[in-house]
Amino acid sequence: MARPASRFVCQSCAAVYGKWQGRCDSCSQWNTIAEDVTGHAGGAVPGSGEGRRIPLAPLAGTAGAPPRLTTGLAEFDRVSGGGLVAGSAILVGGDPGIGKSTLLMQVAGAVSHAAACVYISGEEAVDQVRMRAERLGLSGAPVQVAAATNIRDIAATFDAADTPRLLVVDSIQTMHLDSLESAPGTVSQVRAAADVLIRLAKRRGFSLILVGHVTKEGTIAGPRVLEHMVDTVLYFEGDRGHHFRILRAIKNRFGPTDEIGVFEMTGAGLVEVGNPSALFLAQHRDAVAGNAVFAAIEGTRPVLVEIQALVAAAAPGTPRRAVIGWDAGRLAMVLAVLEARCGISLAGRDVFLNVVGGLRVSEPAADLAVAAALISATLDDPVASSTIVIGEIGLSGEVRSVTQTGLRLREASKLGFGAAWIPARQAGSRDVDRADVPEMKIVEISRLRDLASLFGRAGGAIPETVR
Ligand code: TYD
Ligand code: MG
DSSP: OOOOOEEEEETTTOOEESSOOSBOTTTOOBSOEEEEEOSOSSOOOOOGGGOOOOOOOOSOSOOOOOOEEOOSOHHHHHHTTSSEETTOEEEEEEOTTSSHHHHHHHHHHHHHTTSOEEEEESSSOHHHHHHHHHHTTOTTSOEEEEEOOBHHHHHHHHSSTTOOSEEEEEOGGGOBOTTSOSOTTSHHHHHHHHHHHHHHHHHHTOEEEEEEEOOSSTTSOOGGGGTTTSSEEEEEEEOTTSSEEEEEEEEETTSOSSOEEEEEEETTEEEEOSOHHHHHTTTOOSOOTTEEEEEEEETTEEEEEEEEEEEEEOOSSSOOEEEESSOHHHHHHHHHHHHHHHOOOOTTEEEEEEEGGGOOOOOGGGHHHHHHHHHHHHHTOOOOTTEEEOOEEOTTSBEEOOTTHHHHHHHHHHTTOOEEEEEOOOTTSOOOOGGGSTTSEEEEEOBHHHHHTTSSOSSSSOOSOOO
């Protein structure tokens, strides 16, 4: 028998090397490359001589929508594209301690009243799982639990006609296949274990949810190495300092991506947040210099967030630029345009920018709100608290139109915002549907200079209508 081949695999991105090196050329991470012994300790690789002819089918035909199992957790169902698809595999990734086990126990608990459901923990003993369920008020839910890590045992248990409809495996990094020589958690173990479970789910038609820890060090393989194998990839994100958590779809063969679900972590588990704007704007009341409200679009939903800027005298040397929840490069651009096109220079001052609540905003549509917050902070002149600001800024200082303005305005109007600063209509572009928000005072802004001119007027807060 051939000696098992040895190779070196990056535990972060799964790039393969012939020898060890300190830094992965592919993902630029340090110390993520580990030796990986391939080769099955006994199994033969099937040769092409043993193959069968595969049947080919025409593309045309009726497929229909896949049958789905709705969980009853509205936020989870929306992110997964309308519920769990039979025979599909979902990967839920996230930092350790963010709440993945809590979320999936709640999903299992919600599903269990309608369909048989099994939760396998490779990290906790059955009693610990029970204690969590009790804390979540789920001790009465008909979920079956097991503490197991051996994939062969799990496959033997569920390769039967009476499989559950949902199997949760928490976490894939603790599972191992005894026919492989590498340690649990390595790329080859994680992939092989996932492969067995995914094929089993397809064959038996149950929905599989795998938990994957995101790891900073390369000691165990991260969920990225599984992304291409599963049908749906969801990441559970959040900041330990904040209570809310966001479930985000990264890939979905059965639904849209970029959809988010918002939850709040409480003493009794995760509570769905149906109206995230209300959560993110919880403390937004009075007009304070440096604050501006932006209407973001997350997936299909508008979410209002408050952007705060603080401009302070800098100590000698390079001034500080600290950004939370937005892109630092984008801030540098807005600062440069403010200086070049409006003559507002913050070169010698510290600038702090924060998206309140810990949400990460990645849309360029937030540029104008960031600029408004910065100008407001610089001039100590607040934007009226009932105003929202949206628009993208170009390098020549022009304010560019953004997508879905109507949706953003409707959400703001619903939450009681009475005014909006938006990009000026471009010739030929479709007008914002103002009939939907007749009570809103709309200020159109075509250049960053026009935004700056709204500030610094006598008499406190900026009037809502400057036409
Ligand atoms: P957990 O689901 O174990 O995280 P993960 O599986 O992603 O590692 O959640 C861990 C944190 O959640 C833990 O710090 C405690 C907190 N938590 C609550 O605040 N409320 C609860 O009801 C539960 C079960 C956990
Ligand atoms: Mg866990």
